[in-house]
Amino acid sequence: MRILVLGAAGFIGSNLVRRCLRDPANRVVALDFLDPRLQSSLASLADVMSAIEFVRGDIRDEALIGDLVDGQDVIFNCAAQTSHSFAMSDPLFDADVNCLGNLRLLEALRARDPERRTVVVYTSSSTAVGPVDGRPIDETHLERPLDIYSANKCAAEKYYRIYHHVHDVKTVVLRFANVYGPHGKASPAFGFVNYFIQLAFKGEDITVYGGGEQRRNVLFVGDAVEILYRSAFDSRLIGTLHFAVHDEHLPVREIAHSIVSVFGRGRVAHVDWPQARRRIEIVDQFIAARGLQELTGWRPQCSFEQGLVETKRIMDAD
Numbered sequence: 001m002r003i004l005v006l007g008a009a010g011f012i013g014s015n016l017v018r019r020c021l022r023d024p025a026n027r028v029v030a031l032d033f034l035d036p037r038l039q040s041s042l043a044s045l046a047d048v049m050s051a052i053e054f055v056r057g058d059i060r061d062e063a064l065i066g067d068l069v070d071g072q073d074v075i076f077n078c079a080a081q082t083s084h085s086f087a088m089s090d091p092l093f094d095a096d097v098n099c100l101g102n103l104r105l106l107e108a109l110r111a112r113d114p115e116r117r118t119v120v121v122y123t124s125s126s127t128a129v130g131p132v133d134g135r136p137i138d139e140t141h142l143e144r145p146l147d148i149y150s151a152n153k154c155a156a157e158k159y160y161r162i163y164h165h166v167h168d169v170k171t172v173v174l175r176f177a178n179v180y181g182p183h184g185k186a187s188p189a190f191g192f193v194n195y196f197i198q199l200a201f202k203g204e205d206i207t208v209y210g211g212g213e214q215r216r217n218v219l220f221v222g223d224a225v226e227i228l229y230r231s232a233f234d235s236r237l238i239g240t241l242h243f244a245v246h247d248e249h250l251p252v253r254e255i256a257h258s259i260v261s262v263f264g265r266g267r268v269a270h271v272d273w274p275q276a277r278r279r280i281e282i283v284d285q286f287i288a289a290r291g292l293q294e295l296t297g298w299r300p301q302c303s304f305e306q307g308l309v310e311t312k313r314i315m316d317a318d
Contacts, residue, residue, distance in 0.1 A: 004029045004072045006059055006105070007040075007079030008052075011194065012123055012176075012224060014044035014183045016076055019225040021051050031068060031079070033058040038081060039190060044183045059101040066108045074232040075120040077105060080153075083189035084127070087149035098152035099159075106163045119170040119232050120160070126177035126217070126243060126287055128154035135286035136249075139175075139241055157241055164239040172231045173241040177287055181221030181307060182314040193218060196256055197308070200263035201315055209273045212253030215284045217245040220307030223300040227292070234296055242292040246300045249286050255304070262308040 003020050007013040008030030020028050030052045032040055045054070057064045059079040069075060080098055081087060087094035102122070109118060128151075129137065130144035145151040160171040184194025193216075196206045227244050231237050250258075256268045292298055302310065 001026050001073040004075045006077045008032045009040040013078035015221045016225040019229050028052045031055045039185050069108045077122045084147045084149045085189050091148040102156040110167050116168045121172045124175045125153045126175045136288035170238050172237045174244040177217040177245045179219050179224045181311050196259050200259045200266045203265035206256045206268050215249045217287050219246045220302035227298050243289045245287045245289045
């Protein structure tokens with residue numbers, strides 16, 4: 001298959017490239033802008049660079065995206081500005097990437113793929129729904145995003161639905177929550193679980209706000225990229241949006257203590273909530289992937305502890 005991975009040097013993107021290469025007949029083109037603000041680098045692809053065609057470029061570059069989508073069988077769009085805090089400080093940049101970037105990609109497909117052969121899979125976020133009512137919630141839940149990043153991801157989901165229903169573009173949208181694993185970013189702005197892992201790996205303390213009682217779904221990146229890859233070849237998912245999450249719902253304090261236990265370094269410290277962070281906190285998040293599971297039979301294979309053990313093994317080997 002001819003596969004294009006956008007945002008290929010990021011966390012999910014770099015792991016997805018490796019999953020695509022497990023099928024040796026695939027030809028993989030990997031695009032990333034390597035914007036230092038987004039903390040992606042070629043180091044995340046170092047061991048697979050010889051097996052891919054890497055293009056340094058921006059999803060907002062209409063001419064480049066138009067050329068790259070030509071003739072692709074599958075496009076995985078992992079290109080995004082993924083920091084909630086950065087989106088609040090620079091909302092126009094976030095909208096340019098997470099809204100207009102997706103529109104440019106979809107317009108390129110509408111123009112360059114008249115036979116509608118290409119399948120485009122978009123990686124979205126569970127935070128698009130905002131605070132949740134009841135437990136567990138599914139795709140029918142009301143959407144009330146609390147920050148700019150989540151609002152723009154929510155808007156982008158609608159673009160994919162519209163381009164499928166109006167222009168027959170083959171789209172799939174998967175919402176992920178708290179994906180963790182190897183090649184994660186060492187910054188709290190890009191996901192707290194990976195940040196905690198990086199702290200423990202370096203033997204530094206993990207800081208938890210308040211009592212850490214708020215619960216989260218967590219998903220090992222190996223499970224995330226497996227369902228991403230499978231979704232591109234499952235016609236039942238065309239035109240749909242689904243949560244892709246684990247059934248585990250763990251308190252943040254338990255997540256932190258499990259990381260310290262597996263990595264055997266650092267400790268967990270509790271501090272008061274920063275006021276700015278509390279304003280966009282979504283408290284508990286109980287999400288179910290029943291729709292995706294019933295339709296495809298997909299089930300995450302790694303428990304949180306198993307995923308941590310595998311992450312440590314890969315990080316120690318690197």
